[in-house]
Amino acid sequence: xxxxxxxxxxxxxxxxxxxxxxxxxxxxxxxxxxxxxxxxxxxxxxxxxxxxxxxxxxxxxxxxxxxxxxxxxxxxxxxxxxxxxxxxxxxxx
Numbered sequence: 181x182x183x184x185x186x187x188x189x190x191x192x193x194x195x196x197x198x199x200x201x202x203x204x205x206x207x208x209x210x211x212x213x214x215x216x217x218x219x220x221x222x223x224x225x226x227x228x229x230x231x232x233x234x235x236x237x238x239x240x241x242x243x244x245x246x247x248x249x250x251x252x253x254x255x256x257x258x259x260x261x262x263x264x265x266x267x268x269x270x271x272x273x
Contacts, residue, residue: 195235202227 206224209216236243262273 190234190238192235192238195231195238198231199228199235202231 202224206221206228209220209224233243236246257270258273263270266273
């Protein structure tokens, strides 16, 4: 990307928009079927992940740490004893 000088366009807002746009393209793969071409899935996932990583990096955030911290919050909101095998929202457990 540096060789194309695209970093100048990578504002936080543009990166967040791009995440949403690419997530929409990922979702579109599953619009009419749960079956999807693996190469298309890989490409769209890569696009979403790339923009997520760029946004995290822009703010000095470590993606692995973000995910692990969020998992800890989720564990607290959805204790195994109440949530196992259920898809209810935490406030309805």
